[in-house]
Amino acid sequence: MAESEMQQGQEVVEARQRAHALVARNPQETVRALFESLPDLPATQRLRPSETGLIMVRGRIGGDGARFNLGEMPVARATMQIANGTVGVGYVIGRDHDHAELAALADAMVQDPAWRDVLEQHILVPLAEQQAAREALEARKAAATKVEFFTMVRNRGPK
Amino acid sequence: MAYVSVKGGERAIDNAHRWLDEKRRGDPGVAEIEVAQIREQLSLAVDRVMAEGSCYDPELAALALKQARGDVTEAIFLLRAYRTTLPRFGMSQAVSTKDMAVQRRVSAAFKDIPGGQILGPTFDYTHRLINFDLADTGPDTKATLASKPLADQMPTIASVFAHEALLETPEADPADGSEPYDLTREPMAFPAGRDQRLQALARGDEGFLLSLAYASQRGWGNTHPLCGEIRMGNVVVEFQPEELGFPIEVGEITVTECQMISNFEGSAERPPQFTFGYGLVFGHNERKAMSMAIVDRALRHAEVGEAPAHAVQDEEFVLYHSDNVEASGFVQHLKLPHYVDFQAELQFIRRLRREWQAARAPGDGLSEAAE
Structure with missing residues (x-):
């Protein structure tokens, strides 16, 4: 019993990690356009003012x-609560509070059975496809610059 | 009695800054440059400002470059000043460079490195001739696309030789669980651990590190390095917020990594093997990453029993002088008013001259000099 609860807990964590990563690693404009295309969104409330930190x-x-400190990076942070009380957390590279709030909204929706499928189908799947396409394009550019060495067979003469 | 001016100059300062603003804008008949243009088209200047400003934010670095009229060191100062205004949310998980989405990866030491030599967008092999086509609107060239993307993960030079232990293994995290040294929270202290040294070098002045690395190659040092591997591309930054209890991906950053290889002939405790110098820098900057790796290796002289004899091996010399915000501040503060210092020195020199002349005067100069 406890084990299956733990397993369920692990599944929720992985779903939240995936949703958050997809929102954080895609441009805010892309994410926003997908959210705006939904006919309906959960009512939201900021649990604390969104802010920028490092x-x-x-x-x-x-x-x-061993680890060492490389340097700092601004990150926007938001905490959003949706109508059924579920709390979502967003931390996104940069200083764009809207982007962090979208990440927090996705994090809340992925935890709520009423919204999980809508999020998956209309937001996460398209984001995953766009991200994969973008990454494949870069990886094809890189592959085109791979050096193909000419190899010569050196004949050591008759044995 | 003399009058001493103790304040004033406000209007002159205001007007100087207004003129500075006009100078920054340049000829108003020429279109004003946009921050996005700097970010996209002067991206290597942006990368340098982020690296030495120790703050990864391409938008802000581009804005700082615009504000500083292209003065890179001034822009770095602006970014450093900005970061002090923000709260610290926490520390990231260590980025995994072996999982980097590689744009460029070359090994000068090992031709047949698994995964191949990936040149990426490089100035190497260009002829360094001015391209007059760019004086007008440049050609709209598109990168060539291979039919298949590069593999997701590029094997590292270390992993290739791992089974033979030919290359040293870097030290692991300390067993006592202590956190890495953080120069933004603690002052420079000596002897410095390698974590502290790498943090300082990662934000250190590129020109200073380049010159030190160059000097050490030419004989003012003891490094005879080969470039084991350079890789540049995007890595994912993960962060575990206190309120979550699990890590989340917050974004991607571009970094350049360099592994420099040097011989180590062995000691009573350690068999001969190759040792590494390590460089890791925000953005695309191979010159900086390579210089950092050479200087890192030079500073490890004690670990491999080398006698320190050169500036590049002296960690106090290197780390105290690598930060261009501090260096620039200390050198340039000399142009701010030092009127009182100079007044005191004037009196001092005048007295010395009187004494010097009196000592050489014929007759009784002693009473005058004693005044």
Whole structure:
């Protein structure tokens, strides 16, 4: 019983991580246009004023060793509550509070069975497709600059 | 009795700043530059301002460049000043450069690095001839698209030789769970750990680090490095907010990473192997990442039993002088009024001259000099 609850908890966490990542890693204008295309949205309330702060970005020595502080990055933060009381949290790179509020709204909707499918179908799937297309385009540009070395067979003469 | 001016100049200062604003705008007959144009078309200047401003925000860095009339060091200062106005939400998870969406990845040491040599958008192999076509509107060139995208993950140079232990393994996070040194919260202190050194170098002045790296290659140092790997591309930044209890992806940033390889001939405790110098910088900046990696390796002399004999191996010299906001402030404060200092020095020099002349005067100069 406890195990299945934990499993369910893990599924919710993964769904929230996916929804948040898709909103945060796509342009605000794209995300907003998709939300605006929905016929209906949950009523929302800001639980605290949205604000801009800093996150210290960390790296690892040698790429996979001990952590060190690389430098800071502005992040917008929002906390939104939807009508049934579910609270969503958004943290998005940059200083765009609207973007963070959309991330918080998605985070709240993905936790609410009444909204989860609408979010998935009309927001998350299109965002995932656009992101994949964008990444594939960049990766094709990179692949076109891959060096193809000419190899010569050196004949060492008859054995 | 003399009058001493203690204040004043407000109107002159206001008018100087108005003229500065006019100068910034330049000829009003020429279209004003937009921040988005700077961000998109002067993106490497933007990257440098973000790296040394230690604040990843392309919009703000572009705006700072506009405000500073293209003075990169001034723009870096503006960005550093801005970051002090914001609260700190927390620390990110460490970015994973091995999962980078690679735009460029080359190894000068190992031709057959798995994944291949990916040149990316590089100035290398250009002829460095001025392109007069750009004087007008430039050509609308599109990048070539390969039929297949690059693999999602590029193997690192370290992973290639891992099974032979030919390359050193970087130290892991400290076992006591202590957090990395943070120069934005703690003052520079010595001896510095490698985490502290890398943070300082990551925001250090590119020109200073480049010159140190160059000097160390030419003999004022002890590094004979090969470029193991350079990679540039996007990495995902994850952050775990206090209120969530699990990490979330908050965005992507572009970074440049460099692994410099140097020989280590072994000691009583360690077999011979290659050692690494490491560079990691915000944005696309290979010159900076390579310089950082060379300087990082030079500063590790004690770990490999090298006798420090050069400036690049002296961490106090390097770290105290690598920050161009501090350096610029200290050098440039000399142009602010030092009237009282100079008045005191005038009196001092006049007295010394009287004494010097009196000591050389014929006859009884002693009583005069004693005044």
